[in-house]
Amino acid sequence: MLSYALRRLLGIIPVLIVVSLLVFAFVKLMPGDPARIYAGPDASLEAVDAARHQLGLDQPLTIQYLQWVGNFLTGDLGIAYRNRQPVADAIGESFFPTLWLSLAAFAWSSVAGIAIGVFAARRRGRWQDYTAMSIAVCGISMPSFWLGLLLIQYVAVPFGLFATSGYAKPLDIVLPAITLGSTVAAVMARYTRSAYLEATHEDYVRTARAKGLTNRMVVWKHTFRNALIPVLTMLGLQFGFLLSGSIVIESVFSWPGLGWLLIESIKTQDQPVIQALVMLFVTMFLVINLVVDLLYGFIDPSARRD
Amino acid sequence: MMIPSKKVQRCLLAVLFTTLATGAHSAAAHELRLAMQSDITGLDPHDTTDNLSYSVQSAVYERLFQFDRQMKLVPALATGYRANDNATEFVIDLRDNVRFSDGAPFNAAAAKTNLDRLADQGMGLKRNNMFSMIDHTEIINEHRIKIVLKQPFGAMINTLAHPSAVMISPQALKKYSNENDLRVHPVGTGPFIFTGWASGRSVSFVKNPNYWEKGWPRVDKVTFYPTPESATRVARLRAGEVDAVMPLDAQLTKAIGRDTHLKVVHDASVLQHYIVINNLKPALKDVRVRRALNYAMDRNIWLRAVHGNMGTVASAPMANAIPFYQAQAPYAHDPHKARELLKEAGYPDGLSLNMWIANDTSSILASQLIKQQLAAAGVRLQVVPMDSATRTGMIYNVSDPNAARYDLVLRGWSPSTGDADWALRPLFTTGAWVPKLDNESYYSNPQVDDAIQGALGSADADKRGAQYARAQQLIWKDAPVIFLGNPDNLTALSRNLDGVYMLPDTTFAFNHAHFVSDNVQQ
Numbered sequence: 001m002l003s004y005a006l007r008r009l010l011g012i013i014p015v016l017i018v019v020s021l022l023v024f025a026f027v028k029l030m031p032g033d034p035a036r037i038y039a040g041p042d043a044s045l046e047a048v049d050a051a052r053h054q055l056g057l058d059q060p061l062t063i064q065y066l067q068w069v070g071n072f073l074t075g076d077l078g079i080a081y082r083n084r085q086p087v088a089d090a091i092g093e094s095f096f097p098t099l100w101l102s103l104a105a106f107a108w109s110s111v112a113g114i115a116i117g118v119f120a121a122r123r124r125g126r127w128q129d130y131t132a133m134s135i136a137v138c139g140i141s142m143p144s145f146w147l148g149l150l151l152i153q154y155v156a157v158p159f160g161l162f163a164t165s166g167y168a169k170p171l172d173i174v175l176p177a178i179t180l181g182s183t184v185a186a187v188m189a190r191y192t193r194s195a196y197l198e199a200t201h202e203d204y205v206r207t208a209r210a211k212g213l214t215n216r217m218v219v220w221k222h223t224f225r226n227a228l229i230p231v232l233t234m235l236g237l238q239f240g241f242l243l244s245g246s247i248v249i250e251s252v253f254s255w256p257g258l259g260w261l262l263i264e265s266i267k268t269q270d271q272p273v274i275q276a277l278v279m280l281f282v283t284m285f286l287v288i289n290l291v292v293d294l295l296y297g298f299i300d301p302s303a304r305r306d
Numbered sequence: 307m308m309i310p311s312k313k314v315q316r317c318l319l320a321v322l323f324t325t326l327a328t329g330a331h332s333a334a335a336h337e338l339r340l341a342m343q344s345d346i347t348g349l350d351p352h353d354t355t356d357n358l359s360y361s362v363q364s365a366v367y368e369r370l371f372q373f374d375r376q377m378k379l380v381p382a383l384a385t386g387y388r389a390n391d392n393a394t395e396f397v398i399d400l401r402d403n404v405r406f407s408d409g410a411p412f413n414a415a416a417a418k419t420n421l422d423r424l425a426d427q428g429m430g431l432k433r434n435n436m437f438s439m440i441d442h443t444e445i446i447n448e449h450r451i452k453i454v455l456k457q458p459f460g461a462m463i464n465t466l467a468h469p470s471a472v473m474i475s476p477q478a479l480k481k482y483s484n485e486n487d488l489r490v491h492p493v494g495t496g497p498f499i500f501t502g503w504a505s506g507r508s509v510s511f512v513k514n515p516n517y518w519e520k521g522w523p524r525v526d527k528v529t530f531y532p533t534p535e536s537a538t539r540v541a542r543l544r545a546g547e548v549d550a551v552m553p554l555d556a557q558l559t560k561a562i563g564r565d566t567h568l569k570v571v572h573d574a575s576v577l578q579h580y581i582v583i584n585n586l587k588p589a590l591k592d593v594r595v596r597r598a599l600n601y602a603m604d605r606n607i608w609l610r611a612v613h614g615n616m617g618t619v620a621s622a623p624m625a626n627a628i629p630f631y632q633a634q635a636p637y638a639h640d641p642h643k644a645r646e647l648l649k650e651a652g653y654p655d656g657l658s659l660n661m662w663i664a665n666d667t668s669s670i671l672a673s674q675l676i677k678q679q680l681a682a683a684g685v686r687l688q689v690v691p692m693d694s695a696t697r698t699g700m701i702y703n704v705s706d707p708n709a710a711r712y713d714l715v716l717r718g719w720s721p722s723t724g725d726a727d728w729a730l731r732p733l734f735t736t737g738a739w740v741p742k743l744d745n746e747s748y749y750s751n752p753q754v755d756d757a758i759q760g761a762l763g764s765a766d767a768d769k770r771g772a773q774y775a776r777a778q779q780l781i782w783k784d785a786p787v788i789f790l791g792n793p794d795n796l797t798a799l800s801r802n803l804d805g806v807y808m809l810p811d812t813t814f815a816f817n818h819a820h821f822v823s824d825n826v827q828q
Contacts, residue, residue: 032699036741040355044435045742054430083347084486085505093505152541164541165533166507254533256506263534264345264506269695 005294012286016279020072023278024065027271034269038081055081068275078272082264087276090261097167098250098257101180102242104173109181110188110235117192117231118224124197132189139186148179148252165254176253180246184238191234192227199227229300236292240285337527338806338819339548341539345506345532348489351472352424353431357722360469361552361813362530365511366407367472367494370398370417371463377576377627377724377810379467383412383495393458393765398466400449404518406475407499414445419476421453431485433470458763460770464725469813497523497817506532524805524820543568543798549821550806552814554796556614557667562798569801572616572794576625576724576810581661581676581788582715582746586708589657596785597637598647602683603676604639605791612672613793620789623781624729627792627810628721630761630774634782637789644683656684661714662701665691669716676716687714702741707748714788715746722811726774731758734781749786 035052036043043051052058056067071078077087120132156164156175163172199205200223208222247259254260258277265273346359351367354360370384387398404412423429425440439459444452455462465471478493492500495518498511510529517523531548533539539551540558544565554562554570562568583590583599590596605619618626621633648656661676663669670691677687690712692700697715704710721729732738735755738745754777761773782789795808805818 030696032695032697033703036698036702037695038432040432043355043432047432047435048741050430083345083505084489090505149537152538157541157545160545164545164547165535165538166531251534252538254531254535254538256504256532260506260534267693267695269699 005290008290008293012283012290015286016283019282020069020279021065023275023282024068027275028061028064030269032269034081034271037269072276072279077276080265080273081270082268082273087272090273091258091276091280094256094258094261097255098243098246098259101173101176101246101250101255101257102239104177105181105184105246106239106242108177109185110238112181113185113188114192114231116185116189118196120189121193121196121200122219129193133193136186136189139182140190142182144179144183145248145252147182148176148249151175151179152252165252167255176249176255179252180242180249184242187238188231188234192231195227195230196223199223202226225299229296232295232299233292236288240281240288243281243284336525336821337529338525338550338803338816339529339531340806340816341531341533341542341548341551343532343536343539343553344534346503346509346530349492349500349503350431350474350485350489351470352420352429352433352474353485353489354470355432357469357720357811357813361815362509363472363492364469364496364813364815364817365498365528366492366496366500367474368496369467369469369471369473370400371467373467373724373809373811375573375807375809375815377574379463379724383417383473384466387463389462389765391765392763393460393462394455396453396455396462397446398451398453400451401518402449404495405516406473406477406493406495407514407516408475408477408493410475410477412473412495413448414451416473416476417451418443418445419479420473421451423474423479424471433468436465436468436470458765460762460765461723461725461727462765464723464728468723469811498528508532523817528816528819540798543800546800549803550797550799550816552797552806552808553812554798555667556612556616556793556796559614559796559798567801569799571797571799571807573797573808574625574627574810575617575720575792575795575808575812576627576729577718577720577795577812578620578623578625578729578792579672579716579718579790580620581790582712582717583785583787584710584713584715584746584748585750585786586710586748587713589651589653589659590713592651593784594647594651595653595657596788598644598651598683599680599685599788600637600785601640601644601647602680602685603637603788603790604679605789606639607679608672608675609791609793611675612668614796616796617791617793619791622778623734623787623789624721624726624778625792625810628724628726628729630726630771632775632778634778637785641679641682648684653684656686658686658688659713660688660690660711661716662690662692662697662712663716664694664697673716701746704740707739710748712746717746719744720811724811726770727758727762730774730777730781734758734777734786747786749781749784751780751784754780754784 035055035057036048038055039048039051056064080087080090116132120129123129152164156162162175167173205218205222208218246257247263250257250259251263262277342358344358346362347356348354348359349363351360351363368382370382371379372382374380383401383404385399385401387396389396400414400417406412421440421443424434424437427434427438439455439457441454441456446452473495475493478491482488482491490503497514497517499514501510501512503509508529508531513523513526533542536555536558540561542548543551559570562570583596585591609615609617609619621636622631624631661673663673673689677689680687719733732743733745734749735758736750739748740746757773757777761770764770795812797808799806802822804822805820806816808814
């Protein structure tokens, strides 16, 4: 198990190297001139050139890349063009708002999604199933920014219990978390339902019934536990999306997290911040996938063997 | 509507009780909270280029001269000035009895330190370029300073009124000699004192108890909240979380109008909306085609559909609030005449053009209208939306002007010095072709260049006025752009808040903010 974990961990390194090249190339391929944006709207040509030199953008791309990677490895993520704040500080400040929001959204949506999925699967073909799945389809199809604006307009503004945006008190996380989690809950409900239905057709379920186990044992120990394996993979992926993908929700709710930071940085072509953020998102995905793979071992003993 | 009105009643009761408790005439503690569309970029105006940051910085920092609500030049930390005839020397009288909030006196030495910092091209500050005409400064006495220029520059006082030309405490400049420290430790003479900036969350200030202007400020605290989504900004205001939002989208004015606790404030703007015409494209070289495009546009419909009918349509190459503005014969909406002109120029079947726009709601709305109107005159428009960073890059990173790929670009220009020079020179002179300045039309008319340059060579208003009149006339006739107009700046406030508004240059003012509790009606 330990050697497996170590091997997987080492496997991340080449992926990160390739990703760093891609990220760097994409950022450099973006049309636009960060030096001009840095120097300002009515800066002279000389001022733009001075900015280009100051930012090191006049150096060959290979040198720029190697410098970036070298600094990155020593923990120096550079200075943001937009406000001259160290990138590490900017990301550090934005990380926790996003983490809390993602955890809150993840907590309610995974529990609700799995519960609804199992419920619908056990009443397959009946009106409860159709109702639950119709709601889930609505949840997937509804643009989340629209749900966010509706919640602000009809919950936050008239009742005053939750803030319309930002966070001043703990309750303020409720509306953005509902908005952010709605899609995940819907996806999980549909996914759990089909995974559960698939498991019910397996031989071991039939065997469990044949040997006279109680319905409860069959449902929870045999069917649900086996259905959980694909569900867990999906959950991991969804959490990755929550951490990196709340850009729209963070804008709607003025939530000062990573999504907000990414948008501000793209608007001003703040290359050091964009590069660091994308690297962070990729690393988070890789780590989450690794954690999910290791969790398989606990649910499915056969996965522990290799 | 029950809940908010109860809230107001409670506020009134609270005000009443505090008044009773602390004596009849003392004011209640008031905090001014504003929602704005993005975060600031820093707090050193000398190293800032965006109007939103300038506005927030004005809590702490003041300039020698500034603009009033009508963009008229008014003295601030200066009390007056004298210039020599050829506009190379300016003697400025400074206000007496002003101190920075750290106790340092504001005097000629402090002004010199700041002007020298702005003029020093080796400082690497984003605004140094704007003050490159300053040769040196001299202290005449404790409250009088002389600025000597390298060449005549008639717009000098307006340049000193630019929001970047502020006076920073010399003590703070010494203490925070590193720019990265200074930009988060602002110390000025302004009505408020900086207390903190939490990136993406808020910027806050408290009242400066020793402010020089008697009776001000009348709020105890000011806090700015970045709120990027315009509908959320309005929701915050309606929920009572903030007292003002700026700017307000014209599309959202109706939502405000329905709420009796709020009001919309609109002010004239000098931000000129126009459509760049690439004068180097074969078809667009012909002045008849460019005039045809101007006749094809119905500016009144544009103002109504996109900007809630608040503002003015273009009647000159610059806004009417700019000094030396002169109204020209309007390009009245006439699609028939436009077709005739196109036919005359050799395009009986019309022509196809592309137009680059920003991908924001109001630009997209405007582009739909423009496309429809030009179509009526036989011009087929292909609209290309892109984000502003991409657009700036693609327009400015062109080494050969003939290689520029756009026919038309929808954009705006706000002359932040409030002067005719900065309204005309960057857009219409040959020396200002992109990437040098902002002449994206690649328009060139030597007579226009002469007139604009000639006006700079004098500090005499009559002489400057005559030159600018000539320049405007020539530009209007040549139609190097499609002139659109100046939509008003919109803000929304709580009904009981006064003294918060947007200046014509799109910065906002709040130094005279005050709550008028008596005016609250149920």
